Amino acid sequence: MNLNNVFYFKNIVDAIYPDENRDAVDIQKVVARVKENIKSLSDNDFSEVMIYCFIPDLYSGMGKKEKLFTKLTELMVGEWWRRMSGSYNLPTKKSRTEDVELIYKNESIACDVKVFRLGRSQKAPNVKDFLKLASVQLWIKNLNQSYADKGIKRHAIGGLVTYSSLHEWESNSEVYTECTNQNTHVVMLPYEVLALFLKYKNQFDVQKFLNIWDYNGNYVATSSNKNKYWSYIKKSICNVISISASTYENEIKQYHSNILLAVKEYRKIIQDTVDTARKAISKDMDRFKDIESLKNYAIDEIEKRDNATALNYLKHIDDFRTYRE
Structure with a gap:
């Protein structure tokens, strides 16, 4: 474990805002600078940045530090997708839009990036704060309308929620019902799974990864059952990157230890x-x-x-x- 990776975004934010009394900076300019700098990290270092990403607990709630940190986390997911051979857009106006538009050829995903404090008062976030299906539906609709207006032959296939697995629900939950909805296909993946895909990126085509969103073809049934959701996700991951279930479990356990x-x-x-x-x-x-x-x-x-x-x-x-x- 490299502490520079553990505190990669914290170090950037703290250098800009030694305290909350500093004048607000242009977040877009900071993001543009970090966007170039982060490319120099190896895939292994970048994966550590992802899996160790938590809002520092002592940051003021919705203060300047937290806002910048959150925006850099959205950039992080876009950079992950770039390393996966895709491209991405970070909307500058957040109202009624996704955090990151992940693009691969003629398909896209509306991504909602979650980052939490370790010391928050609940094991898992409230479902309504974690995933608003109506919002994802609107993002997808707006993306597809934008493509049509611009004459772009592209289609948004669903949504993706990225988050820390330390904030995962312990048992069955409405969140799994939302993530197996038959009309709006939304996949939730923790950051160590994103790291796992990045590690094995040379073993699969991204199009195969996007097949996870084919709920109809994969016979995904709507259910609040946590085990059913993760059974589908684990099976899909192993199929995409061509590893055994035992290899998957060992990889995830190592990520969790780190x-x-x-x-x-x-x-x-x-x-x-x-x-x-x-x-x-x-x-x-x-x-x-x-x-x-x-x-x-x-x-x-x-x-x-x-x-x-x-x-x-x-x-x-x-x-x-x-x-x-």
């Missing part, structure tokens, strides 16, 4: 913040040396106040961010 190493690094940042605050509190309480019990009490109480959010993040990471193989 992801958990990265989680420790993210967790360390929060813990260091907690520890630094505690040291500052201790120093501030030195004047109470003659009343040791009062000092200890004051440290504990002030720590609870100043570190409430960070301590919650640590608890959520410990409770939710692990794999149950």
Whole structure:
């Protein structure tokens, strides 16, 4: 694990915004610069950037840092597709549009890019926040209308949601019903699966990958059953990249092991913040040396106040961010 890859986007964002009080930058200019720089990464390094991608927990919610980080994550998925021999568009106006338009010859996919904090208060996001089928339907409709208006012979075949598998649902869920809808074909793939496709990209044609969206031809049945959804996806992946089920499982387990190493690094940042605050509190309480019990009490109480959010993040990471193989 390369820490430069773990914190690839964090390092970029933190260099631009050492704190939230800085003036807002032109996000499009930053994206354009990173778009060129990220091409220099090897496929292996780039895959690490993908699978280790989490919004730093200490970023302000919807602040300048988070907004830039999120946009760079969308670029990341576009770059993945470019490395897969496709092309992509990043819409500059986000209203009523997909995050990334993934293009391969005369077909395209409307992609919704998800990136989360490790310390969020739920194991998995709310389904309505993760996937809005009506929105994907609208994106597909708008893409196809745009192609027609421009005289482009291309067709949007469905949607793709990319996300961290550490935020996967533990059991059956409406999200799997949405992802097996017979009218609008939406596939959800975690970042380690994207990395797996990239690793084996020389063993298959992208057209074969796009066949995963052929729910009718592949006899995909609508179901909220998690195992049924993943049975279809795993079988499709093995078929596309020509590997056995056991090889697939071993590859994914290795990705998961590496992801958990990265989680420790993210967790360390929060813990260091907690520890630094505690040291500052201790120093501030030195004047109470003659009343040791009062000092200890004051440290504990002030720590609870100043570190409430960070301590919650640590608890959520410990409770939710692990794999149950």
